[in-house]
Amino acid sequence: MKLIIRLLPFLFLVGCNDTTAQDKIKAPWDKWYFTFSTPKALPATVTLVKLLDTDGYGYVFKTIDQPQGKSVGSWGEYIGKGIATFNKADAPPQMIKFCWDSIIDKKTYETTLFFAASTKEKMISKEPVWDNPSEPYYFRYMVIGLAPEGKVRVWLQNNGQPNIEQTSTKITTISGEKLDMCKGVTKHPTGYVYYGETPDFIKGKKYPYGSW
Numbered sequence: 001m002k003l004i005i006r007l008l009p010f011l012f013l014v015g016c017n018d019t020t021a022q023d024k025i026k027a028p029w030d031k032w033y034f035t036f037s038t039p040k041a042l043p044a045t046v047t048l049v050k051l052l053d054t055d056g057y058g059y060v061f062k063t064i065d066q067p068q069g070k071s072v073g074s075w076g077e078y079i080g081k082g083i084a085t086f087n088k089a090d091a092p093p094q095m096i097k098f099c100w101d102s103i104i105d106k107k108t109y110e111t112t113l114f115f116a117a118s119t120k121e122k123m124i125s126k127e128p129v130w131d132n133p134s135e136p137y138y139f140r141y142m143v144i145g146l147a148p149e150g151k152v153r154v155w156l157q158n159n160g161q162p163n164i165e166q167t168s169t170k171i172t173t174i175s176g177e178k179l180d181m182c183k184g185v186t187k188h189p190t191g192y193v194y195y196g197e198t199p200d201f202i203k204g205k206k207y208p209y210g211s212w
Contacts, residue, residue, distance in 0.1 A: 033082065033084040055090070063086050097112045
């Protein structure tokens with residue numbers, strides 16, 4: 001849901017700078033998309049997402065495309081998918097804040113991502129598609145990795161090449177008594193149970209089951 005409100009107290013937006021008309025740059029696409037990924041058999045559930053874009057608009061997502069992933073031992077170079085059904089916005093992000101249940105950790109996390117200007121610049125850039133030079137490729141597909149120990153990483157999917165990690169993104173994750181926006185926000189109010197392939201997958205392995 002897009003909130004047509006310019007930088008009102010958007011619950012979690014304390015300290016963010018306003019976006020002036022001079023800062024606005026028309027993106028060369030209508031939408032950009034973000035998806036979540038988890039390692040194979042180490043599940044997590046995203047329950048709430050709030051996003052502030054570079055045009056100063058806020059979004060609240062309660063229906064969310066959930067994590068999918070097959071990485072084993074470390075993150076794969078090509079994780080993520082392109083177009084998402086629900087996770088999308090009009091302008092590149094300034095900040096994303098989200099709540100997630102790490103089922104493998106048996107706890108709730110609250111993560112905040114502050115994006116550097118370099119992410120916006122990359123997202124509005126283009127180059128020829130690697131296998132069809134007559135078509136433009138836009139870096140508008142973001143992947144957010146959720147791993148054991150509450151570790152979070154962010155990439156942009158690349159043009160036929162390994163994902164580009166957004167290392168300049170400021171990532172903060174809290175849990176337990178420090179939870180603010182995510183206090184009481186969970187899909188597992190009665191506790192966490194391992195299911196599916198998880199029990200067999202982690203048998204004999206040492207937590208956190210890889211290097212994330």
